[in-house]
Each structure stands twice: as structure tokens, then as C-alpha cells.
Amino acid sequence: MLATKISFINEVSNLAERLGADIEQVRIGIGSDPRIGYQFIYPGCGYGGSCFPKDVRALGATAAESGYEMGILRAAEAANGYQKTKLFSYINQYFNHDLKRKTFAVWGLAFKPHTDDMREAPSRTLLEALWQAGARVKAYVPEAMEEARRLYPRQTDLQLCKTRDEVLEGADGLVICTEWQHFRAPNFEQILRSLKSTVIFDGRNLSEPQMLKQMGINYFGIGRGHSVTH
Numbered sequence: 001m002l003a004t005k006i007s008f009i010n011e012v013s014n015l016a017e018r019l020g021a022d023i024e025q026v027r028i029g030i031g032s033d034p035r036i037g038y039q040f041i042y043p044g045c046g047y048g049g050s051c052f053p054k055d056v057r058a059l060g061a062t063a064a065e066s067g068y069e070m071g072i073l074r075a076a077e078a079a080n081g082y083q084k085t086k087l088f089s090y091i092n093q094y095f096n097h098d099l100k101r102k103t104f105a106v107w108g109l110a111f112k113p114h115t116d117d118m119r120e121a122p123s124r125t126l127l128e129a130l131w132q133a134g135a136r137v138k139a140y141v142p143e144a145m146e147e148a149r150r151l152y153p154r155q156t157d158l159q160l161c162k163t164r165d166e167v168l169e170g171a172d173g174l175v176i177c178t179e180w181q182h183f184r185a186p187n188f189e190q191i192l193r194s195l196k197s198t199v200i201f202d203g204r205n206l207s208e209p210q211m212l213k214q215m216g217i218n219y220f221g222i223g224r225g226h227s228v229t230h
Contacts, residue, residue: 003052004072005040007079013043013223023223024205043222045177045203046083048111048121053077084125087175090201090220092133095172100134105171105195107164108178109141109148116144118151122203123177131157138167142180168194179204188215 009030013023023043031038047053056077063070095102111121118124127137136157141148145160152158161167164183168174168191176183184206192198192215199218200207212219 002040003047003056003080004076006042006044006047006052007076007083009041009043010046010083010222011079016223016225020225021223022209022225026223043205044083044122044179045087045222046080046122046125048084048119048124049117050119053080053120084122085129086222087122087126087177087201087203088129088133091130091173091175094199094201094218094220099130101136102134102172103136103138103170104130105167105174106137106139107167107174107176107183108180109139110144110178113178113180114143116147118144118147121177124151126175126177127152127158131155138171140164140167165190165194170194170196172196173199173201175201175203176206177203179206188212188217192217 009023009027012026012030015021016023016026027038027041027043030036031041056073060070060073060077063073091104092099106123106126109121109123109127110117111119111123127139130137136159138159138161139148140161140163148158148160159167164186172195174191174195183204191200197218198216200212200220202219202221205221205224207219207221209219209221209224
């Protein structure tokens with residue numbers, strides 16, 4: 001049920017982009033109904049971890065073995081697979097499909113805060129797509145440094161950094177994959193000074209688009225009305 005709620009709000013966020021709506025306003029309206037509430041209706045770049053993906057597939061397999069096809073489960077899983085590609089789509093479109101020799105700063109690799117778990121994390125879909133396109137990654141991972149090294153021991157295009165500011169230096173853009181609390185109030189002046197291109201791709205909607213626009217930062221959130229990709 002929780003995985004389905006996440007996939008549903010992500011589907012609505014994709015529609016919001018195409019209609020020029022802001023998913024944050026839509027989310028507030030949806031959640032104000034006490035029968036629904038606000039839990040697990042936060043749009044983002046997809047769910048991961050050890051439980052949601054495995055349990056959704058397991059329940060679907062149990063249904064299939066009994067001769068019943070659970071279409072909603074299949075749709076939730078497909079929607080989540082698509083959502084994991086969103087950040088790369090934004091990046092690829094912004095840079096006109098030419099990412100060779102570009103470097104991207106990435107904040108957070110775990111599938112959620114306060115863990116080092118990168119199992120089926122959206123960040124892995126992003127990293128592997130960036131490398132496939134010829135880009136490099138500098139990542140700051142508060143609790144997943146060793147896990148990242150274990151998963152990508154021979155990846156020369158991955159540099160793990162010790163601070164969130166270190167990854168910014170000389171990067172062509174900033175990508176946020178995990179909603180750690182200290183990513184919510186960054187030093188935007190530092191970001192402006194450090195990045196080659198003043199652009200943020202925010203997979204967790206941690207900032208307000210209008211505020212960043214006024215600062216001269218190009219901002220791509222999830223379902224914020226201006227991040228349409230085709």
C-alpha cells in the first residue's frame with residue numbers, strides 16, 4: 001500500500017509537470033482529506049531499499065501463482081521504474097544530450113536518510129546512466145561511503161568526497177538524491193560560486209523553485225510545473 005501511494009503521487013507529479021501545475025500545492029490539497037492524510041504522498045525520484053521493491057514483487061508473484069493478476073501492483077512497480085529515470089532525463093535534456101566529460105555533484109546515495117542502504121536506490125539508476133553517457137560523478141554520502149565503494153570498486157568516474165561543499169567544486173550541476181536534513185538549507189551562495197553551471201536537479205523537492213529562480217539558479221524539482229521532459 002505504501003509503495004502504491006508513492007507511485008501514485010509520482011504519477012500525479014508527472015501530470016502536474018505537463019499541465020504547468022505545482023505538485024506541492026496538489027499534494028497539500030490531497031492530504032487535507034483526513035481519509036488520505038499526508039503520509040507517503042511526497043513525490044520524488046522513486047522508492048528503493050530492501051522492503052518495498054521485494055515485497056511488491058513477492059505479492060505479485062503470489063497472486064500470479066494463484067492465477068490472479070494484480071494490475072495495480074504491476075502499475076505501481078512500472079511507475080517506480082520510470083520515476084528512477086527522471087533525474088537523468090532532466091540532466092540529459094538540460095545539457096542537450098551531451099554529457100561527455102561533464103562532472104556532476106551528487107548529494108546522497110542511500111535510498112533514504114539515516115541509512116547506508118543503497119539496495120535498488122534511485123541514485124544507482126542515475127549514476128549508471130551518467131557513466132554510460134560519459135559523465136563523471138562526485139558524491140557526498142553521509143552514511144553510505146563504504147557501501148558505495150563496495151558496489152562500485154572499479155568505477156574510476158566516481159569520486160567520493162567528505163563534505164557537501166567539496167563535491168560542488170568544478171561540477172557542472174548539483175543533483176540531490178536523498179533527503180538528508182542538512183541538505184534542506186544549503187549555502188546557495190556557495191553553490192553559485194562553485195558550480196560551472198548554476199543548476200540543481202532536486203529529486204526530493206527540498207527547495208522552493210521561485211526562491212532559487214530569484215537567486216539565478218536553474219532548479220528542476222519533481223512535478224514543480226516547469227520540469228517537463230518528453
